[in-house]
Amino acid sequence: MFARAKNTSVKKRISAGLAVAMLTVVLGACGGGGNGEATPSQSAGQSAESEGKQEVTLSMLIDSSNNEQNSAILNRAAEIASQNSDKYIIKVRLDTVPSTDMDKKVDVLAAGSNLPDLVASGPKAVWMKRGLLADLTEWFNASPLNGDYMYPSLLEEGRNGGKLYSVPIKADSIFLIYNKDLLEKAGIENTDFDSITWDEWVAMLEQIKQSGLKAANGKEVKGFTFRISTYETAPFIFSAGGEFFTQDGTQAVFGSPEAADGLAKLKSLVTAGYADKPETDYANWMSVFFNENAAFTITGGWSLTSYEEGGLDLGKLGFSTVPKIANSTSIFGPGLSFSVFESSKHKEAATELLTAIYSPDIYKQWLELTAGIPVLKSLSDDPQFANNPIKPVLSEQLNNIKPIHSDNAPSFWTKYDQLLEKVILTDTDINSQQQSLQTAIQQEIQDNLK
């Protein structure tokens, strides 16, 4: 009996212990940072007496791809920044998020007043307008970057109201990529060109169609492959002389006849049987080109990694500016830039890290990782980039690019993607569809500007 009583007592103690433990876990979860990571305010307390410097851990929101390489490069940048700093020992903690969810993540973190110290993303005018980013004008003017930066139009994307909020680290745009091997097999004489008119291009597509080439997987080689997305379709609209928004983003103008003409020309490639079936999924679309089922595609330098991983010999590729309809204007590819959040308690340390990120050693690593070309004159002729085959075309394209200022109409990208699907996959009237969406988007802009 005594033994049973003792047993019951032990059981009760275990139960009570478990309950307390559970309570501690729940309360701990409620009071903590949510995701278990140190918040900037927590990192403020991490001061180190060593070397008389304060230890600061900077949190950075960054795209989740290339996580290992990003960590290695940023840790090295932090080491350089610490060596150069009189005040700080800098460490970096990455908060990764898929690039497609970056805006949502910033929205949610901003709403919860929980933004990190820095963000690695394309320049976002909407964040600048909302006062989320810290003014980097003074830092930039005092840094060696000032005067070394080659593309004023690219840098302009990091400005708002005369202040500089982010400095794009690499230059990107969309251009025409072609498979020289397939062009040669199709009997095309000129397999090495860096600019092309629309008519010349269509003539080549026709020649490929007539050749009846078969790829290794037994499928017919098509002239061209593209993805149904606003980003990859924009070059056609720009090339035809169309626009999406006015520079200040207050007017939607994609309902113009020029924009409709660009879309109609793109659609005509599908109708004429020059294009493979358009894809909506990026990976599937990449596979069409690396499996050599299409001779042309329109994308940026970032896709080369996917092609190489897919087994395509990059030596077969040639590069040209966007086929010229009215001109060869392409879309602005904001690439990568770093910004400091205004809410950061460590702005000084963050700008010191930025200086290290743009130091030649680190800068070159970023470019190697992201397949971009340098935006700095001092590195333009560096042996690492001098032989980059996309450099001449991309440099030319970068002097002729346009951004899409959709900041006042956040729903634009989703809705325009839907319009593209409708226009390309059905026989609907392009003009009326564009006009109708333009009216809806203009209404959204006006509502948001109220």
Next chain:
Amino acid sequence: MSFKKRESMLAYVLVGPVVLFYAVIFVYPLLQMLLLSFQKYDFYSPPVFTGFENYARLARDPELLDKLLNTLAYWCIGPVTIAASFVAALLMSKLKWGQGFFRSTFYGTSMAPMVALAVVFTYMFSPNHGIVNNLLTSLNLQPIEWLYDQTLAKIVVMFIFFFMNVGFYTILFLSGILGVDQNLYAAAELDGAGHWRKTVHITLPQIRPVMIFAAILMTISIFQMYGQIVILTKGGPYGSTETVFMYAMNKAFTDHQMGYAATIVVVLSIVLALVSYVILKIGEEKE
């Protein structure tokens, strides 16, 4: 302190964390959402009270009606999944050997991560290199643009739902079927009942509570479909596979209309609660 009081206190201590957890994770956000549905909020400006404006907007939003119709179309897969699961469970219950193997195999489909499944299906139904189209062309048939046709895209989404859920519901029904009193079958056999009559007059009525539970659970999961559609079709072609829940998500996180999105979710929750209540009542009446 008396034994009863001590027991009672221990019970509170044990239940307390769960109640606290529930209150923090579910009740508080729900109340916040309800409050948000009467406000205009875009993440960056302070919320502004707008009364019933968001609710009035619901009634005159044609896009929402479209998404509701899409969601209702997905509902068709519910009865199909339940019927297929029941038949599979019934057949499995008759197995003399290998039942464990079949149970694991069926349940395996529910164990696969939804994201991974959706990605696999994206490759399978790709217009250019999809396995399904490759198979069709190897049989000298025309390839089909699965994800570019409004009806076909919906069917593919429903197929994923079916594939992901049939295993779970089969195991659920199997446990119900195996729990039926065997004496009932023996008595029915004495009365000359065949397989069909035993199924209709004994098995189905006996597992009715499981069926009702399955119907409610399935209704909720159909209304909540999100990840697989985002990965597979991104809501396309031209928004035709978007559900009400996806529409609310887009309104919240793309269009920054948190108040309106909250209103949609509140109304959706009420509709779901009502539908669940109706299913429950139908089940009770039959009993």
